[in-house]
Amino acid sequence: MDLFKKRKKNYPDFWTEYEQKFEKKISYDLPDIRFVVFDTETTGFDYDADRVLSIGALSVQNNSINISDSFEAFLYQHFYHAKNIEIHGILQEERQERITELEALIQFLEYIGDSVMVAHHAGFDRNMINHALNRHGMPNLLNKFLDTSVLYKRTLIKSPLLPVKAQYSLDELAEKFDISKKDRHTALGDAYITAIAFMKILQKLKTKKKFSTKKLLK
């Protein structure tokens, strides 16, 4: 036990509160698990130079998305790439109410708690958030992460006739699972597509032999 170990650093209250949520034991009963499916829109792909412009997240529990338990934040960033704005349609002048990066992180940590995080190409979104946390003097996220692009590959049948691609885009998943792409390229819209795809993928994985929640979360 590390009861007597002194913390190296004094983190702010919101972080310690977040940290405390991980002290209780996690359940491996699938319907009990709260998954938070999220997506970030950013100014680019450089973890150090680029910034998060918006975060959208939905909670999935027992195959159900409760809309009242969703998260959408638009961040105020001085730093802007004109190019990226074209893709995501996020304009500085837009009427969306913007909050500071720190405020967004505080709200986001409060929202996610100890949930299992899910994202498409999760590594990217995770790093973006972690870099933002680090900039404000916080350590990395403590949550478990699942990546729908990896999980999807596990659902494919093994056949010599079907070459498995290295990457499957969110667009490809939306096509395969017949999900509307109307709100593509907004953080919450992409999170929604990912959430529906995630539920469908999970269903496919469950029917495979030797499926266990524990293994899934490893």
Added chain:
Amino acid sequence: MKNTISARVADFLKNYPPFNEVADKELETLSGQISIVYKVKGEVIFANEEEAHPCFYVVHKGAVVLTKEPDDEVVDLCDEGDIFGLRPLIANENYKIGAKAYEETILYAIPIAEFKPIIQEHKAVGTFLIESFASNTRNPYSKSYRGKLYEGSVPTEENHLTNNELLDLQGVHYSKKLITCSENTTIKTIATTMTDRKVGSVLVVKDMLPVGIITDKDIRNKIATGLFPITTRATNVMSSPVITYPIKMTITQAQMAMMKSSISHLCLTIDGTPNTEAVGIISKHDIMFELGNNPAVLIKAIKRANGFKKLKTVRRRIMNLLQGYLNQNIPLTLTSKIISELNDACIKQIIKIALKRMTTSPPVNFAWLAMGSQGRSEQLLHTDQDNALVFENVPREQLEETRTYFLELAKIVTKGLFKIGYEYCPAEMMASNPEWCLSIAEWKDRTFHWITNPGPDEVLLSSIFFDYNLSYGDANLVNELSAHIFETTEKYPVFFMHLASGALQSPSPSGFFRSFLVEEDGEYKDFFDLKRRALMPLIDGARVLTLSHQVKSINNTAERFEKLAELETNNEELFLACSYATKALLKFRTKHGLLHNDSGRFIALNKLTKEEKIKLKRSFKTIKDLQELLKIRFKVTNLLG
């Protein structure tokens, strides 16, 4: 909470009653409280006598089947936008019906606590709910319809009664998109419109009010006979005055009205008199469609369908028809002919719709091929789609451009097939895959390679591809390819040995003591795999034997065996037994598939009756005999027991 997703939910809901009566703002607030629920096919949403959930449901995607005790009779099938599970919440009672996902479904669960104030505030919402409760939802899927499924069969007394009751209650569905013209429109223009829109009547209106109607019959009687020239105006030809009825009429009322005035079209107006605006037309065809499932009506409905959604409802009726045929023990040969014909018509229609959606017409001729069970006309239930596309040879520099066009077309078609119920092929054997969308020269190379290098993959690919059948397009391309395949196989007879050994790879259906062999693990542990263990050996055997006899254009397994019996009189008995076994197994599979709303591939043995088990086992004997014959004939040595 208002956000991108709740706005999207509100956008969906406002298209459907009673939500269309709710103000945008309230609807958005309500949408923020909704849960989006994913249900797997067959999953129970609520059971009979279960305590009511704190929310009711709207189908967003997919379909939900409602059933009533005691014997799970289907009372309704809810589609996109339909509400269910609301009545018990208003009446404060337990569920009186069960609800199950009929296919993979996404539901919106709307909390009743948030919805109740809306009912109180909007009178129209309350009225809608009271009306829909009072009339009870329409149910063309109920048992009482089965008597009508097969034309010429006499419905039993009991069915007859409930049927009439139902028809009296059911509101009739009418076309809301009116095709109209003015009194001065020329007959030629009218006839063109009728042809374009595929309708049998045009309403003549003046100041929005109906003044006359022109039907196919009028054109035949008054124009084709020379009574009036083709340039004459509508006013000279139309039947007038129009016989009008109010919108709210039942099927029986509509039928009676048509009989009374011996007309085939009814015009519906707001208050039922010709002095109010016309809002719809009911044709005899609409009523026929409402009443019965007969192939002729369904074919007509398929050809009229201009979108995938409409085709989907027709496909459901095809399934009802199939169920009726099986219940009445109509011979399977006839049943599968009719159902395949209807399935085929659906595919053709989808391709036609897809072609219309392309911005340009195809650069060269092409043929759409159905493979696998569809190609063998053995597909009775919804299964995976396997298809391929072949197009005419083009100069090398145009090849990729041409392929891109056909891939785009194929993408629309496969999506359409998916929408009406054919799952995507998990191994991507679909024309939308560049590997399965080739020019005739490329296909020739490809099949030549398979036949001359028969490794396990090549044999597998051949066994899937060689059952192809033309669904749509240029028959010459297909004939050319078939001729090429026969020529090549004749030159490389060793291919048959490999194909035969592939046919012997299917695992055995029964063990040493004639017990069933069941799956050992996975999702279907302890189920019997009817397809792999019983049907595949017959299908594969028939294919290699007919190929070696150079029999062209027979794809159906049972028919192949019949042909073989003709060709080899000394084996007549075995082949006829094989043909019989194929039909019996196929029927077995179809019955089980319909019962469980799946492909019928996996059978729970403990659910079988003694008689069914004996029947199954009898077919295993035939399979063993057939496999013996293959081993000897094609000198297959590397065998599995």
